[in-house]
Amino acid sequence: xxxxxxxxxxxxxxxxxxxxxxxxxxxxxxxxxxxxxxxxxxxxxxxxxxxxxxxxxxxxxxxxxxxxxx
Numbered sequence: 001x002x003x004x005x006x007x008x009x010x011x012x013x014x015x016x017x018x019x020x021x022x023x024x025x026x027x028x029x030x031x032x033x034x035x036x037x038x039x040x041x042x043x044x045x046x047x048x049x050x051x052x053x054x055x056x057x058x059x060x061x062x063x064x065x066x067x068x069x070x
Contacts (some may be wrong), residue, residue: 001030007039011048021047
């Protein structure tokens with residue numbers, strides 16, 4: 001377990017990105033208070049090792065298949 005700031009520094013990302021991963025349920029965390037979160041470093045490391053899952057849209061739109069999403 002680590003603070004948001006320490007977890008972000010460990011993986012060379014911003015604290016805002018770590019908070020976003022928490023809010024979207026991509027990594028596990030424990031909220032100590034409204035301003036203090038402890039990040040589960042195992043799930044954060046696993047997220048970065050596996051990468052962001054790619055959503056596949058199998059239905060083409062007007063004959064065009066989506067290849068990237070922003």
